[in-house]
Amino acid sequence: MQKNSSFTTPFDFIMEKTSADQTERTSLLLVTGAIEQGGRVMAALLRKGPLVGVTGSALVRNIQGEEVQKLDQIGQDTFLSLFRRSRAVMSVLSEEAEQPDNLPYDQKNPLLVAMDPLDGSSNISVNAPIGSIFAVFHPPLSSSTAPEDLFLKAASPVLSAYLLYSVSTSLVLSFSGETRVFTLDPDTGEFLGADMPFRFPENGKIYSTNEAYLPHWEKSLQEYVFWIKSERNPAMILRYIGALVGDFHRNLLKGGIYLYPAEAGEKSSGKLRLLYEAYPMAHIAKNSGGIATDGKQDILSIVPRSIHQRVPLVVGPSDLVCEFHERTGNPLPGR
Numbered sequence: 126m127q128k129n130s131s132f133t134t135p136f137d138f139i140m141e142k143t144s145a146d147q148t149e150r151t152s153l154l155l156v157t158g159a160i161e162q163g164g165r166v167m168a169a170l171l172r173k174g175p176l177v178g179v180t181g182s183a184l185v186r187n188i189q190g191e192e193v194q195k196l197d198q199i200g201q202d203t204f205l206s207l208f209r210r211s212r213a214v215m216s217v218l219s220e221e222a223e224q225p226d227n228l229p230y231d232q233k234n235p236l237l238v239a240m241d242p243l244d245g246s247s248n249i250s251v252n253a254p255i256g257s258i259f260a261v262f263h264p265p266l267s268s269s270t271a272p273e274d275l276f277l278k279a280a281s282p283v284l285s286a287y288l289l290y291s292v293s294t295s296l297v298l299s300f301s302g303e304t305r306v307f308t309l310d311p312d313t314g315e316f317l318g319a320d321m322p323f324r325f326p327e328n329g330k331i332y333s334t335n336e337a338y339l340p341h342w343e344k345s346l347q348e349y350v351f352w353i354k355s356e357r358n359p360a361m362i363l364r365y366i367g368a369l370v371g372d373f374h375r376n377l378l379k380g381g382i383y384l385y386p387a388e389a390g391e392k393s394s395g396k397l398r399l400l401y402e403a404y405p406m407a408h409i410a411k412n413s414g415g416i417a418t419d420g421k422q423d424i425l426s427i428v429p430r431s432i433h434q435r436v437p438l439v440v441g442p443s444d445l446v447c448e449f450h451e452r453t454g455n456p457l458p459g460r
């Protein structure tokens with residue numbers, strides 16, 4: 126297939142949004158290149174997963190107490206190795222590791238990466254969409270920061286990205302106020318995308334949540350879900366893949382809101398992790414004409430207390446998230 130001349134690559138996007146004298150340009154290009162290469166490796170592996178015995182459980186549990194799939198471990202090892210070889214990453218925080226991995230670097234402006242190397246891995250065994258999520262930060266200015274505090278003082282992401290392994294493999298990059306969507310060409314290994322920013326469509330009609338938990342939600346949330354299905358005009362429809370990246374991506378393209386609320390009991394802080402799931406999705410949403418909150422405040426205003434901290438997550442286009450907040454009694458200031 127002849128490459129469309131209007132297509133660009135992640136490299137073009139970073140070069141376009143940085144200047145030659147920006148010393149962080151090289152680090153951003155190296156980190157983005159590592160994410161791309163990891164996407165190629167994981168996409169190729171997932172295409173033949175059952176045939177090469179990489180699906181199924183690794184028979185261990187991670188820091189979250191969740192059963193680790195073999196591909197979770199392979200994803201962890203693949204991306205950590207690529208970030209190490211980039212020599213542009215000071216430390217990697219991963220869902221799959223209790224403590225951050227500090228890496229050797231020789232770039233003047235090394236970066237921090239928080240990642241969920243394989244999101245939605247319970248979908249692997251049923252050939253449903255899964256993804257990888259990344260938040261890239263500048264290290265905090267204070268040099269006295271202890272390694273384990275680097276991520277607690279890192280502030281908002283400078284670049285966020287996710288890979289979606291589905292019918293095709295997408296790479297969504299958000300940087301310098303813009304979100305771009307790229308698709309892997311399996312024949313050439315290139316990630317190619319339109320040379321234009323991506324934004325949520327308005328007036329979306331999709332909501333994504335696991336309604337099985339509705340009986341454990343606050344009453345205002347239960348009433349919101351009843352309203353959007355039966356009284357709102359137009360009514361909304363439920364689409365839920367069970368992998369944040371898959372649900373977010375469909376909602377980014379078609380206009381929809383994703384909800385993972387807190388519940389009474391063990392999910393009193395929600396299920397999703399702040400630093401490597403909520404932050405990157407909030408950053409991508411913000412650069413796409415959307416908002417992410419924990420049901421009360423903007424996700425990007427939350428200062429993390431611990432590196433694996435969980436938060437409730439409401440994310441989507443501004444119109445739907447503002448409607449959610451009005452209907453649940455927490456109108457967003459200035460919206």
Ligand code: P6P
Pocket residue numbers: 244245246335367368369370372396397
């Ligand atoms: P539930 C996957 O485990 C994940 O972290 C997200 O990717 C996904 O949206 C959510 O949890 C699914 O959780 O409780 O509906 O299975």
